Amino acid sequence: MSNYFEIKDLKINFETSEGIKNVIDINELNLHKGETFGIVGESGSGKSVLAMSILRILSSPPALIKSGKIMFKGKNLLGLKEKEIQKIRGKEISMIFQDPRSTLNPVFTVGQQIINVIRHNKFLSRKEAEEEALRMIKLVKLPDAKNTLHKYPNELSGGQRQRIIIAIALSCGAELLIADEPTRNLDVTIQAGILKLINELKEELKITVLFIANNVNLVFIVSSRVAVLYKGKIIEIGTSQEIKEEPIHPYTRGLLGIVSPVEREIKNLAEATLKEGIKAENSICPYFYECKKRIEICKKISPNLTKVNNGHWVSCHRVIDREVDNESTSISH
Amino acid sequence: MLSFITRRLLLGILTIFGVILITFILVRVIPSDPAAQWVGGRATPKQVEAAREELGLDKPVYVQFEHYIKDLLRGNLGYSLMTHQPVVEELKKRFPATLELVFISCIIALLIGIPLGLISAKDKNSWIDHFSRFFSIGAISIPTFWLALVLQLIFFMILGLLPSGGQLSMKIKLFQNVPHITGFIFLDSIITGNFAILKDFLKHLILPAICVGAYTIGLVARMTRSALLEILSEDYIKAARSYGLPERLILYSYALKNSLGPTITAVTLAMGYALMNTFLVESVFSWPGIGKYVADAVVCLDYPAIMGVTILAACAYILLNLVADIIISLDPRVKL
Amino acid sequence: MSKKSNYYNILVKRRLETLKEYLYLLKQNKLTFAALIIILFLIIISIIAPIIAPFPLHIYGAVNPQDKLLSPSWTYLFGTDEMGRDLFSRVLYGTRISLLGSLIAVVMGLFIGVPLGLTAGFYGGFIDELVMRIVDMFLSFPPLLLAMAIAAFLGPSLQNAIIALIISWWPWYTRLIRGQVVSIKEREFVRAARAIGSPSWQIMYKHILPNCISPVIVQASMDLGGIILTLAALSFLGLGAQAPIPEWGLIVNTSRTYFLKAWWYGIFPGMAIFIAVLCFNLLGDGLREVLDPKTKKY
Numbered sequence: 001m002s003n004y005f006e007i008k009d010l011k012i013n014f015e016t017s018e019g020i021k022n023v024i025d026i027n028e029l030n031l032h033k034g035e036t037f038g039i040v041g042e043s044g045s046g047k048s049v050l051a052m053s054i055l056r057i058l059s060s061p062p063a064l065i066k067s068g069k070i071m072f073k074g075k076n077l078l079g080l081k082e083k084e085i086q087k088i089r090g091k092e093i094s095m096i097f098q099d100p101r102s103t104l105n106p107v108f109t110v111g112q113q114i115i116n117v118i119r120h121n122k123f124l125s126r127k128e129a130e131e132e133a134l135r136m137i138k139l140v141k142l143p144d145a146k147n148t149l150h151k152y153p154n155e156l157s158g159g160q161r162q163r164i165i166i167a168i169a170l171s172c173g174a175e176l177l178i179a180d181e182p183t184r185n186l187d188v189t190i191q192a193g194i195l196k197l198i199n200e201l202k203e204e205l206k207i208t209v210l211f212i213a214n215n216v217n218l219v220f221i222v223s224s225r226v227a228v229l230y231k232g233k234i235i236e237i238g239t240s241q242e243i244k245e246e247p248i249h250p251y252t253r254g255l256l257g258i259v260s261p262v263e264r265e266i267k268n269l270a271e272a273t274l275k276e277g278i279k280a281e282n283s284i285c286p287y288f289y290e291c292k293k294r295i296e297i298c299k300k301i302s303p304n305l306t307k308v309n310n311g312h313w314v315s316c317h318r319v320i321d322r323e324v325d326n327e328s329t330s331i332s333h
Numbered sequence: 334m335l336s337f338i339t340r341r342l343l344l345g346i347l348t349i350f351g352v353i354l355i356t357f358i359l360v361r362v363i364p365s366d367p368a369a370q371w372v373g374g375r376a377t378p379k380q381v382e383a384a385r386e387e388l389g390l391d392k393p394v395y396v397q398f399e400h401y402i403k404d405l406l407r408g409n410l411g412y413s414l415m416t417h418q419p420v421v422e423e424l425k426k427r428f429p430a431t432l433e434l435v436f437i438s439c440i441i442a443l444l445i446g447i448p449l450g451l452i453s454a455k456d457k458n459s460w461i462d463h464f465s466r467f468f469s470i471g472a473i474s475i476p477t478f479w480l481a482l483v484l485q486l487i488f489f490m491i492l493g494l495l496p497s498g499g500q501l502s503m504k505i506k507l508f509q510n511v512p513h514i515t516g517f518i519f520l521d522s523i524i525t526g527n528f529a530i531l532k533d534f535l536k537h538l539i540l541p542a543i544c545v546g547a548y549t550i551g552l553v554a555r556m557t558r559s560a561l562l563e564i565l566s567e568d569y570i571k572a573a574r575s576y577g578l579p580e581r582l583i584l585y586s587y588a589l590k591n592s593l594g595p596t597i598t599a600v601t602l603a604m605g606y607a608l609m610n611t612f613l614v615e616s617v618f619s620w621p622g623i624g625k626y627v628a629d630a631v632v633c634l635d636y637p638a639i640m641g642v643t644i645l646a647a648c649a650y651i652l653l654n655l656v657a658d659i660i661i662s663l664d665p666r667v668k669l
Numbered sequence: 670m671s672k673k674s675n676y677y678n679i680l681v682k683r684r685l686e687t688l689k690e691y692l693y694l695l696k697q698n699k700l701t702f703a704a705l706i707i708i709l710f711l712i713i714i715s716i717i718a719p720i721i722a723p724f725p726l727h728i729y730g731a732v733n734p735q736d737k738l739l740s741p742s743w744t745y746l747f748g749t750d751e752m753g754r755d756l757f758s759r760v761l762y763g764t765r766i767s768l769l770g771s772l773i774a775v776v777m778g779l780f781i782g783v784p785l786g787l788t789a790g791f792y793g794g795f796i797d798e799l800v801m802r803i804v805d806m807f808l809s810f811p812p813l814l815l816a817m818a819i820a821a822f823l824g825p826s827l828q829n830a831i832i833a834l835i836i837s838w839w840p841w842y843t844r845l846i847r848g849q850v851v852s853i854k855e856r857e858f859v860r861a862a863r864a865i866g867s868p869s870w871q872i873m874y875k876h877i878l879p880n881c882i883s884p885v886i887v888q889a890s891m892d893l894g895g896i897i898l899t900l901a902a903l904s905f906l907g908l909g910a911q912a913p914i915p916e917w918g919l920i921v922n923t924s925r926t927y928f929l930k931a932w933w934y935g936i937f938p939g940m941a942i943f944i945a946v947l948c949f950n951l952l953g954d955g956l957r958e959v960l961d962p963k964t965k966k967y
Binding site (some may be wrong): 348350352355356458467470471472473475476477478479482483485486490605606609612613618622627628631634636639640643646647650651654 | 687699754802805806807809810811813814817818821822825894898902905906907908918919921922924925929930932935936939940942946947950951954
């Protein structure tokens, strides 16, 4: 496993009117260079918080990064000073957001906005920056590039705006793109276009993409590997194919719409976990209250991510036998 | 764009007409008799009758209104009962002094208020934020006329640093030729390079300016702060940060440009209130403007004068709002 | 227990809970809370002023010429005025006038403005246009100007000043509530009420009004500070309370004549105005912070 991008023991808390809530609690998450990695989660699972914490653009009250490391090419992003992280933003890691309406500044033309970013990151002259901007707009397959530069965001459609945003994000040579639900506020037909664009750009520019969404099917289309985020914790992680075909965690199965009539306890992974001496830090599984398959141990120990087979990890005490309908042998550890 | 301006202008004129109507109605409501006022307390009934005829008060209401409108269009606001001079002349004489006071006060207020609001929003919840918020609310709560008295007390009576009133000291008025090019002492003294007069003028200006501007500073600081806070929490600011744009650029270019709309509104509102404050402040400092004029008029119940000032002030206010609307319409988001 | 009284019990309980929540949130902002305490203190003073004033007879009359224009002392905490009256007692009583007068102005302004705005927003069309044009006309004046003109023409007195304030302030509430009504009018429950044939007035007052009254109440409480200030300003100009009413603004005005001899005269009533207005504004500000839709953006 490469050390291109790695999140270790990340804990983020939030100050709310009801006290301090833990929003992200991720033990380990790795990205390989050049892949598209998807993160699925429902609203409130902490996806956006995770995304924004990478580039450190979270508002510090109310969010508080309690501990952990985000390693990118050997540097801990969370430990960098403001000036240093600014050098990374836009130039090495870039981000696109969910609402194209509100992500563009309404009182500047889109051309001004791209050119601003290019000039500040690459120190080009005005003319050179303008040429570069035109190149980027053509790259995101927007017609009539020259005129588009002079338009204000409210004169463009949602899909067009999102393309501009992608152009801005990639204009300065970023090699890691964080896409935080980029198609959520778009029509289904436009969605397909944007996803296709992201895939094409990934091939063309050789970038790594972290794709975050709440629609699990979307994530499968774009990503090679997927992690499922639930209440700030990763509960399942594996290749798209694995998870699509053999989802194990009850929540994942719920997401995919799979309902199994009969369950069988296969192996008590918790004991094995304890034996290996891996710490189970929290005292209860995050999915406990909604889980229909919970057992005693789920109330006492939060399961860690445990390997099921090559590239497929789950955090669940009960491994659901997917082939229970066929009554075949269990998936064992 | 032009159609927008003409539309707003027409609306403005309509509003002014409404203002005139209201003021006219008000005059009809007076319990006291303007004719009797005109001739004074010791007139005979015959003299009062004669005055009534002269002032046209014996004609039916609609005729009076017609005369009133005609007079207004000709620029005739009647005669000031106090001075027996045409109201228009009195206003012309005194308006520049008030205009100068309001203008300079507002400029100072903006120079203090906007940065205060900016710093407040930038470092939200810091000690400077709490201080400036308290200061702003204090500024809009303080009774202007009381502030005037307190300042006069401290700086004139106790410290003897500043004069108690007037625009220029007696010495200057008697021994110097005060230039009269624009009618504004501040500009005239700068144009002619007469810095003695300028210095004297500023010494007289500073206390009234603080009083007139206090409310404005508070208002502008608060509105700037709230506008900026709202903008700084917007998604496009977050996005701009994520592209690596420096914080300085984000604040002074991106955020500020977005806040122009609400700020302009705040400024015009503030100028309107500053004008109102002159009514309360000018008589304390014997500043020869329309504020003092109307304060005196109120005491003697000089209705033509009061009406004249009301119409003038209302027109000024409407004009300010029109200017603000035009500036706001320059915002690309506003669809005309 | 009948169904109706049960329903009201639940309503009352819920209202109390929201009230408790607001108080809790308000408490967090210490400045706002302090302002609230001082306002309660002022309200108490305004009620018991004649009782606690050391020289109750001085409030209106009882000329005491031998003690005129004395500087503050232990007997006369704020000094005396030109008629020998105790300024402390007068200022205490003035609390009642300022608070009560402003309250009347606001409440009457609401009584006029809210139904007008409801009607205009609900019926729309010609009535709406007419009312809003009139409102715009009134709103084109800054409040002090309008109040000044009206008070001048009605004749200077405390009552007329309050009437002038009512006339100057009602348009703000009409505009505010009309805007709310227009957006609520299209909602489902209104359509449902119409469908079952509820009479218009019932729809307006039982269905629409409760849903849009809160911003108006917030605005009104924030206006209280400004109204107290304007009332004092009117009296200062000579358009409001007349002698011997111990209104704060009037006392400050009277003090100007004796400025050189008795500099302390106008300081205390003016300070009282300042404190009262400051506290109301702080409270209003804190209220607004609390009630703002809390979009927790991170």
